[in-house]
Amino acid sequence: MAASTEQVGKETLAYCTSCKMDLAHLIAAMKGDRIAKAECKTCKKIHAYKAPKGITEPTAKKPKKAKKSAEPEANPIELEWEKLMTTHKETPFKSYSMKGKFVLGDKIKHSNFGDGIVGRIIYPNKIEVIFRTDLKILIHGGL
Numbered sequence: 001m002a003a004s005t006e007q008v009g010k011e012t013l014a015y016c017t018s019c020k021m022d023l024a025h026l027i028a029a030m031k032g033d034r035i036a037k038a039e040c041k042t043c044k045k046i047h048a049y050k051a052p053k054g055i056t057e058p059t060a061k062k063p064k065k066a067k068k069s070a071e072p073e074a075n076p077i078e079l080e081w082e083k084l085m086t087t088h089k090e091t092p093f094k095s096y097s098m099k100g101k102f103v104l105g106d107k108i109k110h111s112n113f114g115d116g117i118v119g120r121i122i123y124p125n126k127i128e129v130i131f132r133t134d135l136k137i138l139i140h141g142g143l
């Protein structure tokens with residue numbers, strides 16, 4: 001087995017457990033006719049020899065942002081809107097007008113924003129209306 005020790009210091013392709021990919025290594029130690037330890041030329045770490053796995057790109061750094069945009073989370077306003085619409089399903093709609101007078105829980109049909117429900121009275125003349133996708137502050141009880 002004298003020949004095997006001559007392999008030490010020679011370059012070989014191995015899987016680096018630190019870099020998580022196949023990289024050029026220097027043979028650091030032999031065991032019989034097999035490579036026991038290899039030094040990664042990239043990270044300079046000596047580790048147990050692992051045969052190349054055919055991985056030439058790091059696997060740990062896959063971007064995860066794409067998945068998030070593909071599955072948008074439910075809009076919290078929309079959930080609230082659906083809940084309120086169910087709770088107040090017996091309430092008739094009123095058409096919105098700045099001159100109208102609205103109270104909490106009134107359902108409003110708005111020409112631009114669609115169906116909404118009064119979620120909050122802000123000032124005597126302002127109401128917060130929950131529409132399907134957005135909250136809007138509307139004026140009411142105008143003079």
Ligand SMILES: [Zn+2]
Pocket residue numbers: 016017018019020023040041042043044045
């Ligand atoms: Zn490495």
